[in-house]
Amino acid sequence: MINFNVPPHVGDEEKYIAEAIGNHKICGDGPFCKRCAKWFEDTTGTEKALLTTSCTHATEMAAILADIQPGDEVIMPSYTFVSTADAFVLRGARVKFVDIRPDTMNIDEKLIEDAITKKTRAIVPVHYAGVSCEMDTIMDIARRHNLLVIEDAAQGVMSTYKGKALGTIGDFGCYSFHETKNYSMGEGGLLLIKNPDYIDRAEIVREKGTNRSKFFRGQIDKYTWVDAGSSYLPSELNAAYLWAQLEKAQEIYDDRMNSWNQYYEMLKPLAEAGYIELPYVPEECIHNAHMFYIKAKDLEERTKLIEYLKNHGVGAVFHYIPLHSAPAGRKFGQFVGQDKYTTKESERLMRLPMYYGLKENEIDKVIELISAFYQN
Numbered sequence: 001m002i003n004f005n006v007p008p009h010v011g012d013e014e015k016y017i018a019e020a021i022g023n024h025k026i027c028g029d030g031p032f033c034k035r036c037a038k039w040f041e042d043t044t045g046t047e048k049a050l051l052t053t054s055c056t057h058a059t060e061m062a063a064i065l066a067d068i069q070p071g072d073e074v075i076m077p078s079y080t081f082v083s084t085a086d087a088f089v090l091r092g093a094r095v096k097f098v099d100i101r102p103d104t105m106n107i108d109e110k111l112i113e114d115a116i117t118k119k120t121r122a123i124v125p126v127h128y129a130g131v132s133c134e135m136d137t138i139m140d141i142a143r144r145h146n147l148l149v150i151e152d153a154a155q156g157v158m159s160t161y162k163g164k165a166l167g168t169i170g171d172f173g174c175y176s177f178h179e180t181k182n183y184s185m186g187e188g189g190l191l192l193i194k195n196p197d198y199i200d201r202a203e204i205v206r207e208k209g210t211n212r213s214k215f216f217r218g219q220i221d222k223y224t225w226v227d228a229g230s231s232y233l234p235s236e237l238n239a240a241y242l243w244a245q246l247e248k249a250q251e252i253y254d255d256r257m258n259s260w261n262q263y264y265e266m267l268k269p270l271a272e273a274g275y276i277e278l279p280y281v282p283e284e285c286i287h288n289a290h291m292f293y294i295k296a297k298d299l300e301e302r303t304k305l306i307e308y309l310k311n312h313g314v315g316a317v318f319h320y321i322p323l324h325s326a327p328a329g330r331k332f333g334q335f336v337g338q339d340k341y342t343t344k345e346s347e348r349l350m351r352l353p354m355y356y357g358l359k360e361n362e363i364d365k366v367i368e369l370i371s372a373f374y375q376n
């Protein structure tokens with residue numbers, strides 16, 4: 001059986017978790033949390049990184065910091081995970097869904113301006129498969145209309161756009177360390193903050209509305225309740241698991257990239273013969289091999305291919321049902337303009353097995369099966 005996903009494990013996780021237990025420090029913001037956050041500040045070159053309990057929660061924090069109010073509107077693609085919308089819907093916002101580009105499956109930057117109204121407060125680009133959205137255009141639109149940009153970079157850890165780390169281009173960036181992502185702590189995430197003016201409030205919101213972070217740094221004598229907040233900091237045990245992988249970040253990256261390239265090269269003949277479509281990566285984007293997907297002709301063919309692979313011991317999956325077609329999507333938002341590609345392309349796309357440690361001969365097998373499927 002070749003699984004669709006296996007959570008990353010490099011070997012030092014148990015040692016670091018034992019160390020956290022030995023330190024008698026298993027709540028949040030101990031040495032491992034701090035090391036992880038510092039690692040992301042250093043590698044992405046951003047002002048502040050805060051480790052969180054999930055990417056969903058990082059996005060929720062961004063929505064709070066952006067001061068999203070009931071009736072405000074946010075613009076995002078419909079082809080995304082529910083969390084992208086949930087974080088804003090929880091604050092009472094309405095979601096305006098915009099169509100995607102068929103080549104990258106990212107929000108079509110050329111359609112964003114048509115969705116802006118007097119109530120629009122933020123644009124939420126989602127970097128699908130770790131391939132960046134057209135960020136120069138999106139930042140330019142945001143600047144001209146005085147909107148915030150909150151990047152859902154859940155899949156974009158270690159990816160760049162024109163040399164800049166994803167998650168550091170907009171006002172806020174959100175990463176995920178869920179077990180299906182490139183670097184994991186089971187459940188977890190990170191909030192990247194570009195503008196230092198937001199840092200104080202971010203620390204307060206993350207620590208139940210208290211100024212505890214300042215207290216621990218010795219900047220104030222006692223801490224107190226100063227604002228509304230929640231508990232968005234993860235346990236040291238989870239951070240210890242993540243730290244083991246950050247130490248091997250490049251090794252994980254290279255391993256996934258080798259798998260990605262193998263899929264790409266070996267599936268090219270099928271693509272050139274017109275049977276399938278392969279992912280597209282714009283020149284200014286360096287991706288992180290988060291996923292390898294192919295597109296079948298249509299929904300019917302994709303269903304058959306997934307079934308065929310399953311019957312031969314290979315886990316392949318389809319992906320998002322467009323949010324605007326879901327019951328909550330209809331309640332909390334609406335599609336702006338024509339759904340030219342969102343539904344059609346989402347029905348054709350399927351993800352192939354991709355994880356750290358996936359073997360060359362396993363990829364060979366997946367490719368042989370796909371070839372055999374199309375020969376019949």
Ligand SMILES: *Cc1c(COP(=O)(O)O)cnc(C)c1O
Pocket residue numbers: 053054055056057080081083084126152154155175176177178187188189
């Ligand atoms: C995984 C994912 C999320 C949610 O991440 P969690 O850490 O599970 O909350 C949000 N958006 C996208 C695009 C994702 O892929």
